[in-house]
Amino acid sequence: MRTPVKLTAYALGLVLVFGAAAGAGRVLGPDNEPAPPPAHTDAHSDAQSDGHTDGHAGETAPAAGHLPGGLQVTQDGYRLTPVTTRLSTGAAQPFQFRVIGPDGKPVIAYTPNHEKDLHLIVVRRDLSGFQHVHPTLGADGTWSIPLAVDDPGQYRVFADFQPTGHDPLTLGVDVPAAGDYQPLPLPAPAIVAEAGDYLVTIGGDLAAGTSSQLTFTVAKDGQTVTDLEPYLGAFGHLVALRDGDLAYLHVHPIDAKSLAFAAEVPSSGVYRLYLDFKHDGKVHTAEFTVATLGVEAPKPTEQPGHDADGHTHN
Structure with missing residues (x-):
């Protein structure tokens, strides 16, 4: 009988010790180090950059949600989705794309801006080959326009539009034109x-x-x-x-x-x-x-001749 009594007393002692510790915890409180603040959520937090960064030293990247137009392929649930994945450098070929809305369906309702439902800007990554054109919208939400570029390279395609009931948006995506890419230097400033x-x-x-x-x-x-x-x-x-x-x-x-x-x-x-x-x-x-004021533009060592008005407007 002596051994069971000792065990019972030991068990009761443990209960008292842990009970006292728990009580002390309630009196002293938990770890006083504050929890990290919740992550900030911006109204444009779904905007996704296409991964390109500005190479100018000393410039500060804008805060997320305040990016300039055209840097995102998606914003506020709207996404620019090319159907055509390459640009033609020969005869004009149909270039097709869709704007997908927050509901996952192609957008078919737009508010016209400057007489058009959508403005399409196409320019090569070296800022040459500029085109400002206006495609037509199909009943299924697919935009289409015959399009060709003069030279191979990586092109940025901008869709400038306003979905009905939403603010204007500018979305951008890269589309290549196959071939030997020979980038041109940026022309020097001139008035x-x-x-x-x-x-x-x-x-x-x-x-x-x-x-x-x-x-x-x-x-x-x-x-x-x-x-x-x-x-x-x-x-x-x-x-x-x-x-x-x-x-x-x-x-x-x-x-x-x-x-x-x-x-x-x-x-x-x-x-x-x-x-x-x-x-x-x-x-x-x-x-x-x-x-801009205070910034010196690069001075190209060679300025190839080119047609200054070789642009397309539709």
Whole structure:
């Protein structure tokens, strides 16, 4: 009987010890080190970068959810999905794509902007071969347009659109054109650009993070052109692409009957500007290399000759 009594007393002792420890834990509380804060969730947290980064030293990447247009293939549940996976460098071939909505279905309802449901911008990664075209929408939600590019290489395709009931979006995706890729150097900055038979002059300075007024003057045969024709509801349209990652900005005139633009670029750096204007029934494009204030643009050692107005507008 003595052994069972000892065991019972030992067991009771353990109960008292653990009970006291538990009570002390309740009095002293748990580990006083605070738990890490929950991860921040942004309204655009589903935006996915395509993996390209800007190579300019000293630039700060924007916070997630505040990326410039065109860097994402998906945003707010909308995704740009190419059906055609290669671009033609010969005869124009149908280029097809869809915009998939948050419900997983192709988007078929759009709010027109500047007279079109969707603007398609195609440009090679070296910022050459710019095209601004307007595909047609099929009943099944597939966009299509005959399209060809002049040279092989990796191209960025931008879809600029507004789904009905949503804010405007610009999504971008890379599509290759097979062949021997020979990248061109970025042209040096200049205030005058040729666009076929036209000379276009740019005025104003580009500053990062604020609205900068840029003005353009079009001349032909030594005379200022004063009878520009409306194109997509305005006398001019301006697209800006940042060198390095092709961050996208589509700018429209301050006044629909002028070539003055308020451009607000997202960061310091070098940009390629593409001005579309219409005269004598044809759309022309003038291209400029512009560096923001305080940034020196690269000076190419060689500038190959090329057709300054070899663009497509549909």
